[in-house]
Amino acid sequence: MIRVEGLSAALPQGQALRDVSLSVARGERLGLVGESGSGKSMLGLALMGMVPDAAQLSGRIALDGQDMTGATEAAWQPLRARKVAMIFQEPMTALDPLVRIGETVMEPLILHLKMRRRDARARALDLLAETGLTEPEAKMRQYPHQLSGGQRQRVLIALALACDPGVLIADEPTTALDAQIALRITDLLVRLSRDRGMALIFISHDLAAVARATERLAVMYGGDLVETGATAEVLANPRHPYTQGLIAARPRPDPAMIRKRLPVIPGTVPTLGDLPRGCRFAGRCAAELPRCAGTRPAPWPTASGQAACHLLEPAP
Amino acid sequence: MTRFLIRRAAGFVLTLLAVSVVVFAVMSMLPGDPALSILGIEASPEALAAMRSQLGLDAPAPARYAAWALGALKGDFGTSYAFRVPVGGLIAERLPLTLSLALGAMAVTLVLAPGLGMAAAARHGGPGDWAVMVLSQIGIAVPAFWMSILLILLFAVRLGWLPSGGFPGWDQPLAALRALVLPVIALALVQSAVLARVTRSAALEVMRLDFVRTARATGLPRRRILWRHVLPNALIPIVTIIGMQFAAIVTGTVVIESVFSLPGLGRLLLQSIANRDLITVQALVLLFAAIVVTANFLVDLAYVAIDPRLTGRQS
Ligand SMILES: Nc1ncnc2c1ncn2[C@@H]1O[C@H](COP(=O)(O)OP(=O)(O)O)[C@@H](O)[C@H]1O
Ligand SMILES: [Mg+2]
Numbered sequence: 129m130i131r132v133e134g135l136s137a138a139l140p141q142g143q144a145l146r147d148v149s150l151s152v153a154r155g156e157r158l159g160l161v162g163e164s165g166s167g168k169s170m171l172g173l174a175l176m177g178m179v180p181d182a183a184q185l186s187g188r189i190a191l192d193g194q195d196m197t198g199a200t201e202a203a204w205q206p207l208r209a210r211k212v213a214m215i216f217q218e219p220m221t222a223l224d225p226l227v228r229i230g231e232t233v234m235e236p237l238i239l240h241l242k243m244r245r246r247d248a249r250a251r252a253l254d255l256l257a258e259t260g261l262t263e264p265e266a267k268m269r270q271y272p273h274q275l276s277g278g279q280r281q282r283v284l285i286a287l288a289l290a291c292d293p294g295v296l297i298a299d300e301p302t303t304a305l306d307a308q309i310a311l312r313i314t315d316l317l318v319r320l321s322r323d324r325g326m327a328l329i330f331i332s333h334d335l336a337a338v339a340r341a342t343e344r345l346a347v348m349y350g351g352d353l354v355e356t357g358a359t360a361e362v363l364a365n366p367r368h369p370y371t372q373g374l375i376a377a378r379p380r381p382d383p384a385m386i387r388k389r390l391p392v393i394p395g396t397v398p399t400l401g402d403l404p405r406g407c408r409f410a411g412r413c414a415a416e417l418p419r420c421a422g423t424r425p426a427p428w429p430t431a432s433g434q435a436a437c438h439l440l441e442p443a444p
Numbered sequence: 445m446t447r448f449l450i451r452r453a454a455g456f457v458l459t460l461l462a463v464s465v466v467v468f469a470v471m472s473m474l475p476g477d478p479a480l481s482i483l484g485i486e487a488s489p490e491a492l493a494a495m496r497s498q499l500g501l502d503a504p505a506p507a508r509y510a511a512w513a514l515g516a517l518k519g520d521f522g523t524s525y526a527f528r529v530p531v532g533g534l535i536a537e538r539l540p541l542t543l544s545l546a547l548g549a550m551a552v553t554l555v556l557a558p559g560l561g562m563a564a565a566a567r568h569g570g571p572g573d574w575a576v577m578v579l580s581q582i583g584i585a586v587p588a589f590w591m592s593i594l595l596i597l598l599f600a601v602r603l604g605w606l607p608s609g610g611f612p613g614w615d616q617p618l619a620a621l622r623a624l625v626l627p628v629i630a631l632a633l634v635q636s637a638v639l640a641r642v643t644r645s646a647a648l649e650v651m652r653l654d655f656v657r658t659a660r661a662t663g664l665p666r667r668r669i670l671w672r673h674v675l676p677n678a679l680i681p682i683v684t685i686i687g688m689q690f691a692a693i694v695t696g697t698v699v700i701e702s703v704f705s706l707p708g709l710g711r712l713l714l715q716s717i718a719n720r721d722l723i724t725v726q727a728l729v730l731l732f733a734a735i736v737v738t739a740n741f742l743v744d745l746a747y748v749a750i751d752p753r754l755t756g757r758q759s
Pocket of ligand 2: 165168170299
């Protein structure tokens with residue numbers, strides 16, 4: 129469905145993505161994790177042709193067999209919503225406050241699918257019902273400010289589904305919601321992906337949500353894809369020291385753990401300009417070797433995927 | 445919704461009332477005796493006293509205010525001290541000209557400015573944006589009377605396309621319209637420059653908001669995002685400025701009518717001030733203030749029409 133090869137995104141300050149290669153199969157659910165600033169959103173936006181103007185892309189992007197490398201805004205526009213759709217972190221501000229919910233969901237149906245208003249209205253109602261929005265008929269006539277955050281995120285999901293895309297990119301869709309609603313939205317995305325055979329790229333820093341929602345996992349740090357593999361496998365047996373750190377640092381519901389100091393990855397994510405030339409994790413890594421800061425590690429095969437770390441290099 | 449409208453309408457009436465009190469009070473405090481200016485300094489004290497009581501000036505201030513305000517409600521503003529005819533008639537004769545000037549200038553502004561501002565915002569940082577910014581900076585920097593003189597020099601004196609001033613009267617509609625072209629443009633250019641800039645910055649502000657990213661992710665074409673989502677959300681500041689601009693245009697007619705020698709309310713105001721014709725000045729100031737207050741009321745109504753969040757309007 130999606131194939132990315134050697135994708136880099138250069139910003140004036142530094143590289144937000146470095147040589148990322150990744151593919152997502154039809155109907156597959158991929159989790160994308162990493163600390164904030166790792167380049168997860170940048171990768172998601174690159175798959176929509178929506179990186180900031182300042183970012184220079186290189187490498188290849190193919191969507192559903194169509195090569196989108198270096199495609200213009202005009203070439204991307206017809207693919208958005210129809211082949212690949214995206215929802216974002218902040219549902220409170222993601223809807224036009226002056227447009228009724230119904231009109232918002234009807235807009236792509238009328239514009240892209242050339243539906244007549246009456247058909248579009250019926251279809252929008254179906255979509256809103258499919259996302260589990262309560263009283264969808266009444267909500268169609270309401271404005272965004274009359275809905276809660278969880279309800280708005282459902283509307284945004286309905287909007288993203290309107291043209292039946294092959295891939296949905298959900299960029300931290302639950303971060304702004306409280307825990308219980310977050311869980312429901314996560315399960316909703318999984319159900320929709322299953323029902324529709326739609327691939328899902330689930331961006332999150334909540335490892336529990338990713339474990340619940342996805343089959344495959346990609347771990348990012350400093351613009352690098354550091355480890356990939358089956359979600360359960362990677363979480364149970366992480367090979368890259370960064371993945372190990374992420375898992376150790378994850379907040380646990382266990383009250384005994386909360387009172388103790390949570391282990392965290394030492395140091396902070398460097399800014400783009402200060403990333404080491406070699407392994408991006410050099411400088412924060414507990415198992416660092418002398419060559420790590422200067423030489424980029426190659427990806428080595430693991431049980432179900434790859435990890436880019438010098439420690440995994442087979443002995444000569 | 446209806447409660448909001450009732451509140452705003454009540455506010456509108458109260459503001460008008462307050463304005464009339466202030467206008468009346470200020471005019472009463474001005475030095476000068478109308479009876480004296482009508483009869484001249486040679487008049488006997490008895491004649492002056494008789495004239496004062498004829499003008500109703502010997503009554504206490506609240507009674508005089510009440511008489512004046514009640515009359516004004518019926519369109520009776522008293523008799524001009526200078527022209528010796530009803531003030532209402534003087535105003536009625538001149539109102540169409542001034543209103544045509546003001547509404548014409550407002551219309552030209554509304555046609556020119558939003559499009560220019562949106563075009564500039566859509567090309568943010570590009571040559572089109574620069575062109576609009578530079579032109580509007582010039583438009584803002586040049587005072588209206590100076591712009592008028594430039595327009596007269598170019599289109600009337602040099603090219604001879606349009607008259608340089610004067611007004612033939614409404615019974616010659618074509619000539620009347622031709623006489624209005626230059627003054628309307630002179631009034632509109634400055635306001636268009638201001639409004640184009642306001643539109644541009646309001647649109648740029650909106651373009652950074654999350655829902656614009658949603659619209660883009662939905663595959664909406666650029667133009668549709670601009671006109672269907674960005675412009676409506678930029679309208680609140682735009683409409684606010686339009687209300688203020690209408691007030692500026694109405695007061696701007698005073699200068700423009702002088703430059704183009706047009707017999708409108710602005711000229712009448714200047715004449716009445718020169719003649720110490722206080723009762724006419726008082727009526728005109730009230731009228732100008734009423735126009736401004738009405739414009740602000742219309743802006744309030746526009747807010748309600750634009751933004752569902754303001755009134756908590758349900759479905
Ligand atoms: N518009 C932008 N201009 C400059 N830097 C940006 C911009 N967007 C993102 N970045 C930088 O790119 C890096 C990756 O950001 P992002 O993809 O948002 O990370 P994540 O989603 O994993 O938190 C960060 O260092 C961020 O500061
Ligand atoms: Mg992000």
